[in-house]
Every structure is written in C-alpha cells, then in structure tokens.
Amino acid sequence: METIFKRPEALAVTPTHYCPGCTHGIVHRMIAECLDELGLRERAVGIAPVGCSVLAYNYFNFDFQQASHGRAPAVATGIKRGRPEMIVFTYQGDGDLASIGMAEIVHAANRGEKFTVVFINNAIYGMTGGQMAPTTMPGQVTTTSPFGRDVAQVGHPVRMCELLATLKTPGFIERVATHSPKHIIRAKKALKKAFQYQADNKCFTFVECLSTCPTNWGTTPLKALDWLEENMVPYYPVQNFKDLEKQGGGDAD
Amino acid sequence: MAKVLMKGNEAIAESAVRSGGLCYFCYPITPQSEVAEYLSRRMPEVGGTFLQGESEVAVSNMLYGAAGTGVRAWSTSSSPGISLMMEALSYIAAAELPTVVVNIVRTGPGLGGILPSQGDYLQAVKGGGHGDYRCLVYAPSSVQEAVDLMPLAFDRADRYRNPVLVIGDGMIGQMMEPVEFKEHDFPPLPPKDWATDGCKGRKPNVVNSLYLDPVKEELLNRKLAAKYEKMKQDEVMYEEYMTDRPYEVLLVAYGTTARVCKTAIKKLAEDGIGAALLRPITLFPFPSARLYELARPVKFLMSVEMSCGQMVEDVELGVRCEKPVHFYGRQGGLVPTPEEVVEQVKKRLGKGA
Numbered sequence: 256m257e258t259i260f261k262r263p264e265a266l267a268v269t270p271t272h273y274c275p276g277c278t279h280g281i282v283h284r285m286i287a288e289c290l291d292e293l294g295l296r297e298r299a300v301g302i303a304p305v306g307c308s309v310l311a312y313n314y315f316n317f318d319f320q321q322a323s324h325g326r327a328p329a330v331a332t333g334i335k336r337g338r339p340e341m342i343v344f345t346y347q348g349d350g351d352l353a354s355i356g357m358a359e360i361v362h363a364a365n366r367g368e369k370f371t372v373v374f375i376n377n378a379i380y381g382m383t384g385g386q387m388a389p390t391t392m393p394g395q396v397t398t399t400s401p402f403g404r405d406v407a408q409v410g411h412p413v414r415m416c417e418l419l420a421t422l423k424t425p426g427f428i429e430r431v432a433t434h435s436p437k438h439i440i441r442a443k444k445a446l447k448k449a450f451q452y453q454a455d456n457k458c459f460t461f462v463e464c465l466s467t468c469p470t471n472w473g474t475t476p477l478k479a480l481d482w483l484e485e486n487m488v489p490y491y492p493v494q495n496f497k498d499l500e501k502q503g504g505g506d507a508d
Numbered sequence: 509m510a511k512v513l514m515k516g517n518e519a520i521a522e523s524a525v526r527s528g529g530l531c532y533f534c535y536p537i538t539p540q541s542e543v544a545e546y547l548s549r550r551m552p553e554v555g556g557t558f559l560q561g562e563s564e565v566a567v568s569n570m571l572y573g574a575a576g577t578g579v580r581a582w583s584t585s586s587s588p589g590i591s592l593m594m595e596a597l598s599y600i601a602a603a604e605l606p607t608v609v610v611n612i613v614r615t616g617p618g619l620g621g622i623l624p625s626q627g628d629y630l631q632a633v634k635g636g637g638h639g640d641y642r643c644l645v646y647a648p649s650s651v652q653e654a655v656d657l658m659p660l661a662f663d664r665a666d667r668y669r670n671p672v673l674v675i676g677d678g679m680i681g682q683m684m685e686p687v688e689f690k691e692h693d694f695p696p697l698p699p700k701d702w703a704t705d706g707c708k709g710r711k712p713n714v715v716n717s718l719y720l721d722p723v724k725e726e727l728l729n730r731k732l733a734a735k736y737e738k739m740k741q742d743e744v745m746y747e748e749y750m751t752d753r754p755y756e757v758l759l760v761a762y763g764t765t766a767r768v769c770k771t772a773i774k775k776l777a778e779d780g781i782g783a784a785l786l787r788p789i790t791l792f793p794f795p796s797a798r799l800y801e802l803a804r805p806v807k808f809l810m811s812v813e814m815s816c817g818q819m820v821e822d823v824e825l826g827v828r829c830e831k832p833v834h835f836y837g838r839q840g841g842l843v844p845t846p847e848e849v850v851e852q853v854k855k856r857l858g859k860g861a
Contacts, residue, residue, distance in 0.1 A: 297708035300577070312714045318704035320576050320715040323599050326569035329561065333573025336557045337531045338705060359569070362562035442663060 263287035265296045267316045270434065276469040276476020278433040279307060285439070286344070286373060289447045290317070293454055295342045300334050302327040306348040307381040325356025328363035331370045342453060343370035349390040350380045353413045357389075360419070367424040367459045371449045374415060377466040378487060385471030389413040392486050397471070412490065416463050419434055420496040426458020426495040432465040432488060434480040447497070458499055465491055509515060511686040516651045516676065519687050520610055521550065523658035524582060526689055530556035531581040533570040535563055535589060538622040539678040540612035543584040560591035564589040564839035568596030568609075575605040576715035578703030580662055582608040586678075587616050587628050590636075596638030597671050601732065602717030604702075606665035608658070610674040612681035615841045623841020624678035626763060632673050633792045640729050642736045644672045644743060646790040647762040651685035653789075659692040666697050666741065668735055675791065677814060679764040679843070682773065702821035736793075744798070745789035751802055755782035757853050758803055760823050761812040762788045765844060769812050772849035783853060791819075808832040808856055812849055815839065846852075 263267065265287035273279045294402045296317050303311040307325035312319035322330040327345035335343050352360050354376050359373065379397055380386040386399040390412045394403040404412075414429045427449055431442035442464060449460035465487050467479035474482060495501070514522070521543045524532070532546040533553060541721055544560065551558035557574075561567040567583050574581035585593060590611045600607055611632065615625040632645045637759055648654035654676055665672040704713050719725035747766075750773050757776075761769045766787040775821045776783045786802055788795050809831055817835040824833045836852040838844045854860060 298706045300704045300706075302573075309718060312712075312716060316712060317707045318713050320573060320704055321603075321718055323569065323571070323595055326566070326572075326596070329569035330573035330576075332559070332566075333531075333533065333575070333581065334562070334577050334704070335569035335573075336533075336559055336570070337574030337579040341577065341704075341706065349796045358562055359566050362566065367632040 263291045265299070265316050267314050267420040269313060271314050273307065274470040276467060276479055277307070278464070278466040281433050281439060282313065282373060282375065282466070285443045287315060288443065290342070292447065293450055295450060295454060296343045298340060300341050300343050302330050302343070302345040304345070304347040304351040305382070306351050306500065308346055308348065308375065309382065311346050324357055324378040324503060325351050325354070325373040327351070328356065328359040328368070328372065332363055332366070332368050335368055335370050339369070342450065344373055345370065346373045346377065348381065348386045349374070349376045349378065353415050360415070364419045364425045364459050364461065365422050367426070367433045369453055369456055369458065370458045371453050372462070373446070374461065374463040375466050376415070376463055376491065378412070379468050379471045381468050381471055386387045392490065401418050414491060416461070416496045419461055423499055425461060426499045427452050427460040429461070429498070430463040430465065430481065430491060430493050430496070432493050434465070434467060438493065452499065465493065474476050509690070511688045513684055514651065514687050515542060515551050515682065515684050516654055517612065518546045519651050519655050519682045520584070520615055520658060520681070521546040523655040523689060524608070524662070525550055525554055525556065527659035527662045527692070529580045529582045529658070529662055529690045530554060531574045531579045532557065533559050533561050533567040533574070533583050535561055535567050535585065537586045537589045539614055540584050540586050540610070540681050542681070543610070562809050564593065564741050566591035568593035570813065571607045572596050572600050572605060573576070575600065575607045576603070576703065577705050578700035580606070580666070582610070582662070584610040584612065586612050586614045587625070588619060590631070594637035597643070598639050598641060599717050600671050601641035601643070602639065602728070603715050604669040605715065606669050608661045608665050608672050608674065608702050610676065613675060613677045615839070622678065624764060624814060624843060625839070625841060626677055626765065626814040627818065627839070628675065629791065629813070629815055632675050633794070633822070641732055642792055643755045644668065644670060644739055645675055646672070647675045647789060647791050648680055649763050649766045649787060651680065651683060652687050654680055655687045655689060663694045663697070668739065670735060675763070677764050740793040743790055744793045744795050746795040746798055747787040747789060748802070749785035749787065750777070751784040753782065755780070755784040755805065756807050757783040757857070758806045758809045759812055759849070760788070760799065760809055760819065761781060761785065762791060762819070765814055768846055769849060771846035772853070775846055775850050776853060781853065781857065781859070794826060796822070796826035798824065800828065803827045806831060808834055810834045810836060810853065810856065812835040812844055814843060825859065
C-alpha cells in the first residue's frame, strides 16, 4: 500500500505540551517536512527560544541549542560562522524576537547571516501567561493591558517583516499565516524556499507565521482562527516582502 | 623562537590564534580594541573566523552558539562589556560549553574610565552572572605570562567544559614587552561528542540550560560544583617571591600590582625588613592552602590591589583569620607605587616611613 502521510523523520516521536488549538505544532511539522524533503536533517541545528517553544528541542529529531531570551539570532550567528556547513534556523516568538531580541534580529538580518528565522507572531506573550507583546493588536486585552492596548501609551504593533524589509541585505522575507489549509500550504512553500536559499548559501531568510494562542486570547481554538483572520491579517498583510528571485540579486535597492 | 616586542593586546591575540582559538567575536571597547584590530587582519590568514557583533550581549551569545558546535570560540572585552556578557556566560557555564573570555579591566563602576584597574575581581571570581557557577580565572602579570596562559586557558576550557576568564588590567593590554611564543603540549582532550555539529549517525545533541525538573537541576548543580572542587584541587597556580628567606610581612597581589610589590619588597630588604609576596596566578581557584602555610611566620598580611580591596576577603579566608590582613590599594586608574607600598608596610610595622 502506498504511504501518503507519515510523521517526518525530522520530528521526534513524542507528544508536545502545546495547548489545544495552538499553531506551534503546525509550524513544527512544516519545518520538519522541509528539512526531510531537502535532505538537510543531518546537518540541521535548530535554536529554541525562551517562550512557549522553549522545549522545541524535544520535538525535533536533530541537533538543537536553547538560547537565552531574544538572543537566538546571535547564537545562530555563532553556529553558522563557526560551522558554515550547518543548516541553522531560529524559532522565535514575538516577545523574544520583536521585544528583547530586536537588536539581535536586526543586525543578523543586516549582516546577511545565512540562516533561517521562523518568527511566530501570535500577538501575545504565551509562556508567561498572556502579557502584552510588541505585536499585540490595538485595543487587545492582555494581562498587562487590561483595558486594551492603548497605542497612545505604548505605540502601535511592530511589523517585523516591513521593518526588516527596509534593510538592503536580507534576501528573503515573507509573512505567512497558519489559520487555514490555503495559508498553511503557502506557508510551507515559503519555509521550503527559505531553507533552499540557505542550503544554496544565498542569503538571510525570514518567515513570519501569524499564529493563534486560544488560551491567552481567552477564546476557543476555532474562534481563534477567525480572530486571526479578522484582526491580524488586515494589519499584518500576508505576502512576500523580499525574494532574491524577484529582485534578481541579494542587494537590489 | 626569537623574542618579539609586542603590545599585550596583540600578543594575547596572536597567542590565541596559535592555541587554535580560530573563532573570535568582539565588540570594540577601550582598552582592548587592539585585539580585535589585530585579529581582523590575522584571522583571514589562518582561515579563522572574525566577526564584530552588534553588542557584547550578542557577542557572548555568538560564543555560546559557536562553542556549542565544538569550535574554539573566544572573545575579549573590558569591564562594562564584560558585564553585558554575564548573561551568556551563565548560560555557557550551565550548558557546560568551553569558551575563553579575556577581560582587560578598566576602572568602574559604571562607565568609569579607560585606565587600568582590578575592580572586576569579585565579578570574575565569585560568579558575575546569575546562578550557581564559577569560572576558572587566570591573572597574568606580564605580557609573556598572558601569552603563556592563553593556550592553557583554551585547554582547560575544553577539559572542564567551562568558561575560562583571563583577567589582565589595562596595563597588561597596553604595555609592550618582549615575548616568545612557545610550543605547548597538552594531553589529548576527550572527543566533543556533545557538540551540535550534525546528527548523522548518532542521536541528536542538545545544548541546553533549562531544567524544569528540580531533581535534574540539582544534579546539574552538583555536577558543576564537583567540577569547581576539582579545579580547586588541580588548577591552583601561584608565584612566590622572596619566601625562601626570613620575612615578617606577606604581601598578596596579582597582575601588575604584584610587579609593584616585588620592587617594594626589594626596597624593604634594603631597609632590613623581610617581606615576601604570594602572587595568585589563578584567582579562582585561589591559592588558599599555600597562603596559609606562607602566613605562618608573619606579623600580618597585606593585600595590594587596584581596587577598594576586593581580594581581601579571599586573603582573610586563606589565612583563616588567624593573622591580621591589611589592605593597600589605589583606584581610579592610579597604580600603587613601590614607595607607597613600602610606606604602608613600615606604618603597619610601627616603623614609620
């Protein structure tokens, strides 16, 4: 009988601790599929962040390092500069990447470090219990914005893809979403392209995944998918921002 | 090999390259930027890695990443930059990664100044970052000794899988002295079978410091503690000066200050006063046992430092508080003179200057 669906070799055989309806599992699986399909598993080193995905090293079946909060791009830089033959990716949440790790992500991108960043944007701090993130939507209620995010006090949500796309160096920047099969198929394509560019030693690659957090959003898994579509997608456009193929080189203005 | 005249910072850089320290990350800060400038030219010649990071925070995390793949990664900085590295040093110690960090100490606290200081003693010796860890700490007192300690630092970092600090004050970094790069021979190191260098043919390796299970965290803490105990047994290094003749005063000083003390001891001898010096070469582990032995004949000990007396408590512990421990130091980038040390010793002996 022909096998049409199986666990990727790059995923570990273990249950995860993620909440019901969380999209971390979907992104984990897509990464694993990409590494398997491109034959990169045995050269891969993932970087787990601080946050809900801190235990990601338990869920993949290849080498991993666990980084301090926000520093994954610096850790990845160390790995890639020390051993350029490795296939390296960071897996970072929005508090990790867009708040405490803003300097590290911007400079790694600007140096054109040849690794892949998978950025999980679910508009909230998950692990610590639902505090406001740099990506929290205006008016969104969190445990540290109980009256809703007040943009007059704390500014508007940070759009990381747009911010990084102002830099000349990065070669691939794309925002994808994880709330429908259509978007997931597109997300997988973006991730695979990012890893392919890395395998070809071409450029810095960045994929932002709009994701859900039903637990800390205080909603159900199904309603969380709708909330993402209705609230996040209009502010965080799901599109490609930079692609070597389209611009014909890594340093087009 | 013939001796060459080199500035301390450049000599440290060259010695590290010759020790296989071929992966170097840095951020500019006075008074150690010459290390980075030297290596930006030297690393391409030897096929090594040179990268100027965006901050010391990033640099120290680059060390974590690179060391985690098994390459000899190292960095240099000076006091305020070292403070920024403390987060990652704690992670590096917890994840049991080898790395070498050189601190060419400047004055503080705060931004301080760019002149020599020994004000980072406590930070280096007692931990610095958060959590239950120690660094092996070497303190050279000449450019030659800095050159000789670099290969040892890399070897011990690998052997103990622990960060090693080399503490030189700004004088060591900036001074020019003749140096010779000697061949060093160390026993073979165990294979780095823990490194994240690709899982082909083996189970995945994980470089990690997260232990949510208190029993496992305690096991790690005890494993690290055992490592530090082994350092105390096996790694203590010191130099004695004038301890082979009668003395009534024992000076304790490291780095540049120890050289000042040697001159002071010669001057005291001219006046018929017997003084000796114990110069710790390792600040952790501290040469406590030898200190206790050497303190037997003395009236008092004196810790001489370019700080407000950060080493005094280690001297007191070493002598088990059985003898008085005095302190003389200068701060702010000022270096104690031999005359000042002589005067202090005479004053404590009740002999006046």
